[in-house]
Amino acid sequence: MTGYRLRSGGVVDRTQPLRFAWDGTRYTGLAGDTLGSAMMANGIHTVARGFKYHRPRGIMTAGVEETGALVTLGRGARREPNAKAPAVELVEGLEAWGQNAWPSVRFDVGRINDVMGRFFAAGFYYKTFFGITGRGTGEWMLFERLIRAAAGMGRAADPADMRAGAGAGAGAGAGAGAGARTAGETWDLAHDHCDVLVVGAGPAGLAAAEAAAAGGADVLVIEQDFEPGGRLIGRADGVEGQPADTWIADRVAALHRAGARLLTRATAFGLYDANVVGVFQRAPDANGAGPSGTLRIVRPERVILATGGLERPIVCGGNDRPGVLLAGAAERYVARWGVTPGASCLVATADDAAYETAATLAAAGVAVTVADVRIGAGGPAREAAAAAGARIHDGMVPVRVAGRWTAHHAVQAVALGRVADTDPERPKAPDTPAPEAPASSARGGALAGTGIATAAIERWVEADCLALSGGWSPAIHLVCHRGVKPAFDPAQGAFRIAEDACPEGLALAGAADARADTADAVADGRHAGETAAARLAGRPAPRARPGVTAPTAARLYEVRWRDGKTKAFVDPQHDVTADDVRLAAREGYVSVEHMKRYTTLGMATDQGKTGGLVGLALLAEATGRSIPETGITTFRPPYTPVPIAAFAGRARGADWQPERLTPLHDVQAEAGAVFTDAGRWRRAWYHRRPGEGIETAYVREARTVRESVGMVDVSTLGKIDVMGPDAAEFLNRVYVNGFAKLPVGRCRYGVMLRDDGIVLDDGVSWRLAEDRFWMTTTTAEAAKVMHWLEYLIAWRWPELRVHVASSTDQWAGIAVAGPRARSALSRVVAAAAVDGEALPFMGIVETRATVAGGTVPVRIGRVSFSGELAYEVHVPAGWGAAVWQALATAVAAEGGAPYGTEALGALRIEKGHVTVAELDGRTTLADAGLGRMASTKKAFVGRALMAREGLLEESRPQLAHVVPIAATDAAPAGGEPGTQADAGLTTEAVRTRFGGGAILCDPTAPGGVGGRAGHGIGWITGVTESPSFGGWLGIGFVEGGPAAWEGREILVREPTVDGGKGRETRARVLSPHRLDPDGARMRA
């Protein structure tokens, strides 16, 4: 027999059926159901398979603490694995699937692992797969792949489906926000504020919220369930003289009237510094349209944690069978959903609260037997249960659970035994008195000692359901996120937060602070709410905190069968047994943190919410220590899993990193340019002609620059206006070379260092006026340089009268380069303005350019990156396209063409100019071949530390050209510029290519590697097909530089990704300054 829906009862709507599918079969639930209650109502008792042993598992709880019923929701891009069935709201059309089983959870071949169980004990990976054949790590690597394939729970959303969703999303939702729909989902991020945040809308939370709102506070209530009320929902007994459901409705109405907000389906998953609370709110319909969820960062003034309690199981043999669940959960299924977990139920308890379960189930027609470890305990609740028809066995504990072979080993009967407290083998905790027989007072009494009992089977009770209660632990996870250490309360048998340990602004209320009784919880909640409102108003707490009813639970964590061995699970989700914990202790994992990691206890998605404390108790017993001595593992966020996508929110794709387009983007795109990413920028990579690919196009473009003239978009250069009477002094301190005496109308190349003497960036600064400079930076470091200059002004030299402002986006920039550059430029601006006299090398001029329809202002500097006669033409961004078009016509008339970043790179590699690939944060001036730029006549940033010994060594890697042997032979060093290999690459040329990132080795060194650290003598930072030298050309760093290596043969190695030997190319090191070393061309 299995679970079924009762004819009446529960707060489900029997007139509103909801269809859902489980493993492809259609079922019907009711509005108000969870997936768990609907499955139970349909008699589905095996819903999952264990992690290691693949034993059948059923529903074990009624909430997020679920340890058994893990399922996968949805499919494709919206598949969500490891959902906890009792925490999933049932919605029309919900699809759920069994997981961690093949072919299905009803019949799973992985069950063989259960038979092999003794091989899968704690730490079995580490023991089993090391050293069988003595191959050590290599062997582990082999087995690890097999283990990985077999491990894991569920499958994440399918990446292929997510990509398909991306395409559809981009197509359907053009414009803002389209990028956020890439996985067919949106996730929102909200920043929220309130006076009082109440976590939990159970009896204590609702009372607290109502009281705080009545005291004038702006209140926000967070409830993880889709209904407020917590364990009161559907309960028959009254609260404060009202039926429970009326009481809940009245509180919610009062909150609404007071303007308080109540968020359901929302979990406070983390509590952070300054009491910031992370809240994740799920959308009502997991399969519906709209955002899937919202992440809220809430900044309350005060927080009340009314997070309730979590029931502990009693660990015993076979306690993972379908049909075993927590007593409080059994009650909730009957009271809230009108579903019983079975037709006959054994309630095994160490606590009074389970008598309410017994009474509720018995009243619903279930045959109930109670086994209470205590004698004569239970009070009025016991009398009510007995009156409802429950049979009660005192002093009895569950020893073994027997299952039936025909129904996935679901519960058939439970063996009961009597506690053998005088067992001489039982270790005694040093700080507790010797175990004594259970007290027989009317209220029961704590079972002193370890809480671990040994019993022989005395009788069997037939039942298809076993409800366990080992007492309740306060849910203290959130306050522990603040670093507060909980203290063990022997009276409760659980960890609590001492009142004076609670951080300022934070209070626990109700069952979260061991006030499990409903009346206690409500009174405590009201007090917490009143206190919060009073403190906000600057008043002291209005009254003392109400007292608490004495606890009733005996300490009972585990029952061991005296006469045999069975698997007894402490953490059913990770398949950790009680014996695993003891094995870990025997093997020396006596620290609770080590035991946790060795056995993986409490490391599954439920994070040990129910069994974690039991595991500690077992470790304490096994090591002869008390529970406080053993300690507790650290609780960390999140309380329940939060989708990573929710943290990303809408900040995905282009909504995360905006794409930057230059003012010249469209005009180049229309002319057929192909673009590439350069940081956040999109830059023209090459200007394709019919039949061309990148390999031929960039070589053609670079050759055009060398032979006639080319033009390239340089709008991405960082541009910073530096203004003020002390602007010259400022730059003089920033750059290693002098700027104080730079005349107005000239510009100068400069390099700046960090404090530690390493190169920060380089660029050209233009002196527009005595008190005004215009700095250009590299594209890559523009933001960093801006920040650096602002920092120097604000913090280091506040006395300097200088301001900086970014003007990168205000200007479009076009570099015109090549022997015909002046001729081309003269077609657009007055020839007199750019002739050699008006505009010498490193001169600047502000003039006007003639474009279609008139003239526009331009700022021209004679700056060369390519090594040719070259000009940078800067124009206000809005006129950029017009000037580009005018220049394109002029350049074409001179036989030239536009070029892209690939050709730009080729030209600068030939010239030996450095970029961010070389200035990578490790490079000194000398490394980059710029050592002589540093002024000896003035102080500048980085001057002191650039002279550290380690930075002065001649053996440091220094800039060099690296040329394959075949290419050197074809075009020896210093050969005629313009010597070119055929555009169609020969077989020989292909064989003698190497890529960026390749490692340079010394073939004469032992092992053929060499270098100061034995890792090689350098590396390649850039490569190109060289029109000027012919063949392949690399730039990079070689230890000792060309001075040590010029002309010598080295080996270029390109290791493969998987660690293989990779390609090797013989090469020679040459000076990087071979192209026009005197600068005659750029000064022409």
Next chain:
Amino acid sequence: MMQIHCPFCGPRDQDEFVYVGNASVVYPPLDAPREVWCDAVFYHDNPRGWVHELWQHVHGCRSFLVIVRHTVTHEIASVRLAHPGEAAAMAATAPATDPAPDAAAAAPAAPTTAASATAEAAGEPPVRVEPAE
């Protein structure tokens, strides 16, 4: 996740700011000896407790701010503009009667007693350190 009260922009999320460095470091003149610069750049204290830090409101007004922060609790005791001229100008233009909640931000204040509520938060109150130079 910290909230920083920018003197210009008001309370803003930490995401808008970048940490710049240790504001207790006194940077020597540019022509100071290498050893002095080594101390300033490489040898910093890493205290448990109150520290003076330089931050920039990089996604806001771009002001540089001196923040007195507790390294255990992340509590912020005070925020002020780093540039003395800006700070003076701000003080001069602020209405004297303005009871802005972050008025205390202009000058470092003693940490609130809230910090000492947890055992770990107990520490030295912030020491007032003026910027170098």
